[in-house]
Amino acid sequence: VFFILLATIGPIIVPAPIVTSVNPKDIFLPPQLNNPYYILGTGPIGDSILGDIVAGAPFLLEVAFLAGLFSTAIGLTIGILSGYLGGIMDMILTSITNIVMTMPSLILVIILVTMIRTSNPLIISLILSISSWTGLALSVRSQVLVLRSLPYIEVNKLLGLGTWHTVFREIFPNLASYIAIHFIFNVEGAVYAAVGLYFLGLLPINPYNWGVMISNALNDGAVYGGSALYYLLFPSVFVVMFMVGLIFLTYGIDEISNPRLRRY
Template sequence: MRNKLLEYLLLLWNNKKSRAGLIITVFYVVIAAVGQLVFPKTYSLPPSSKTIFLPPNPHNFYLWFGTGPFAESIIVQLIQGAKSVIEVSFLAGLYATLIGMVVGIVAGYLGGIVDNILMGITDIVLTLPSLILTVIIASAFRTSNPLFLAAILSITSWAGLARAVRSQVLVIRNSPTTEILKVLGLSRSYIIFREIVPALGSYIAIHYIFNVESAVYAEVGLYYLGVLPYNPNNWGAMIQLALSYGAALGGKAVYFFMFPVIAIVGFMSGLILLSYGIDEIANPRIRTYNQ
């Protein structure tokens, strides 16, 4: 098992897209983890007309990206806000992927009435307006707890994966290899964890990254809309505040708007490159075409 994992990590590293994606993603994760320990929670200059919305200053680390409307350091805000965005999005992706994987595998492998019930629930969830439902639930609970917020963001995002996994499991379940394993008397758990799950590994990994991407947009959007408890360091809240100061029209607030957007785009680019790399490794046709 360990050798297979190391082999797969080596494949990821040898692929240009996944290597770039890994480097970018790990960079953000390290910043989010270490930044909480190294940098202060807040850093600001004495507020005045001369210290608010300062442009970037390369001679002072805390002013590299300039200051905001209260003379606070933009770079410190971005570093402190990274933890919330990354933690919640990774957890939401994990919740959605685990639920979708379990529902899809159970429905596809067991079939019959279990399949009908689980797919019936899945179809109902797929018809729900996910954005509106997420906003309503987030407004009702108004929580910033990462575990609960991630659960809210993943409340409907598992359904698409569940149906896709079920389709894949149906193919694997009826394959000659699986039939031989059944004839040999091997248990369901053995077949599922040794035959089905490994075969779906790359497919599930790509969907996990997709769910993380969706959760990033959702969390930033909820903070932008003011649905969640105000956190001045959240990238969505920073964008909302910058726009309220006229950043869309240019002017002094443009840096306060620009750098959170760049932070989001950078993180998303890392995830997208990583998913492209995994897809190339898992899909021989794409790999051959790119070569």
């Protein structure tokens, strides 16, 4: 919730830094407790670190959630079709999934982003989800193979209720919590990938991106305890906080959906 508010309301409350002239005295200042806008310190051109982080949050979260959505949709569709239809369709879709799984996904993503060089969040999300759907597809297939043999599914078939009714009314609800957890894991992986690609400079430079901030801080000697330490520290903290929040969210969903994990 915090990061959703950070990405939606944050830019309204905390405007993006606008630096018209660089004053050497304002570069890499430590946290300024007497000024909320500079409470996290300043960056390499005297810009507010808080302002940079808030300005970069909407794009990063948009890419992450879109990538998670695409990965989940592809994996869910292929898994359900493969498990429910069976036969030749199952063989074809499973073969495609296994082939994609054997591809070096990191190298493939790096090649694609280097060739395309786009800052469009939709295209970046599609690239990040190009191979992250395979695990979900195989898992959903296994679940559907079990579900389709249950008596009430057989009754639906005998009553002629149709494939769409059976899939969306009987099978899909049993996969809801499972899908939600995989979606969150895909979002988590997309955040790591997006930050990493910007950190490596493989995507067009966005000064507000957290990966670019970390890269610039390292280039300015932050790892050696220099004045750029806070410019490295706070973006890294926000990335870790977002990851930890997603992990706790998956634990919560798993505890709600799995009776064996409930404490009361």
